[in-house]
Amino acid sequence: MNADEMAPEVRSILAAARDRGGGDGRVSVDPRSLADAFASAERDGRVPLIAEVKPTSPTTDGERRGDPVDLAREMVAGGAVALSVLTEPDHFGGSVETLERVRAVIDVPVLRKDFVLDEAALDVAEADVVLLIARFLGDDLEPMLAAARERGFQVLVETHTRAELERAVAAGAEFIGVNNRDLAELEVDLDTFETVAPAAPESVTLIAESGIHTIDDVRRMRTAGADALLVGSAIMDGDVEQNTHRLTHARD
Numbered sequence: 001m002n003a004d005e006m007a008p009e010v011r012s013i014l015a016a017a018r019d020r021g022g023g024d025g026r027v028s029v030d031p032r033s034l035a036d037a038f039a040s041a042e043r044d045g046r047v048p049l050i051a052e053v054k055p056t057s058p059t060t061d062g063e064r065r066g067d068p069v070d071l072a073r074e075m076v077a078g079g080a081v082a083l084s085v086l087t088e089p090d091h092f093g094g095s096v097e098t099l100e101r102v103r104a105v106i107d108v109p110v111l112r113k114d115f116v117l118d119e120a121a122l123d124v125a126e127a128d129v130v131l132l133i134a135r136f137l138g139d140d141l142e143p144m145l146a147a148a149r150e151r152g153f154q155v156l157v158e159t160h161t162r163a164e165l166e167r168a169v170a171a172g173a174e175f176i177g178v179n180n181r182d183l184a185e186l187e188v189d190l191d192t193f194e195t196v197a198p199a200a201p202e203s204v205t206l207i208a209e210s211g212i213h214t215i216d217d218v219r220r221m222r223t224a225g226a227d228a229l230l231v232g233s234a235i236m237d238g239d240v241e242q243n244t245h246r247l248t249h250a251r252d
């Protein structure tokens, strides 16, 4: 995808990511299993859900107040089996410190949600799972997947089109997200998951991301083949524990 096809906010996010650079030294992670977390939710009759600590975003009005650690505890109390924590500081109000604080007190797997563009950026923080966005990595996806795994990370490869999903499968991704948010236009359409998911082989764990607000949305994504869901805004807006509970108990 060419830079001029992207929304200005996304161009700004990528420029900031390049400016931030990487970590000192190389991280080595002993990860909590995401697959086990999803399986335990299924056993308990809950929807496997990754709840996102997302203080703000380019498409959110204002900023969610409150200690992210308290919000993370409420998400787990509401039934989330994994958390996603934004570490992007300039557009999402995240930080590495938040990720570290949350991971220190919560025992579910934690995804580092950021715009990782090169190997050095993997070394900024330890997490159980790291996000790699197929659209931004192009031909670097496969070597970046290998570099992340060498450090011990589990990897969620995010896609938005069938072609990206096929590229993620060819690169050997086990966890593939289909983002309903188009990062070119920043528009959200749940049809995206329904269109892209059928191209995934059975062996892949598929995660529906973005735009999931209601019990009907959860059921719709599950019917379309989502093994798990990633939800930010709908959980962050209001009572976090109740919001999480509502979605994790929306069985199909």
Ligand SMILES: O=C(O)c1ccccc1NCC(=O)[C@H](O)[C@H](O)COP(=O)(O)O
Binding pocket: 009, 010, 052, 054, 057, 058, 059, 060, 179, 181, 183, 186, 209, 210, 211, 212, 230, 231, 232, 233, 234
């Ligand atoms: O959320 C945004 O506004 C956004 C803008 C530009 C690039 C990425 C963006 N979001 C990243 C995400 O993937 C979402 O935070 C995540 O899937 C949760 O989405 P939602 O449940 O719709 O908050």
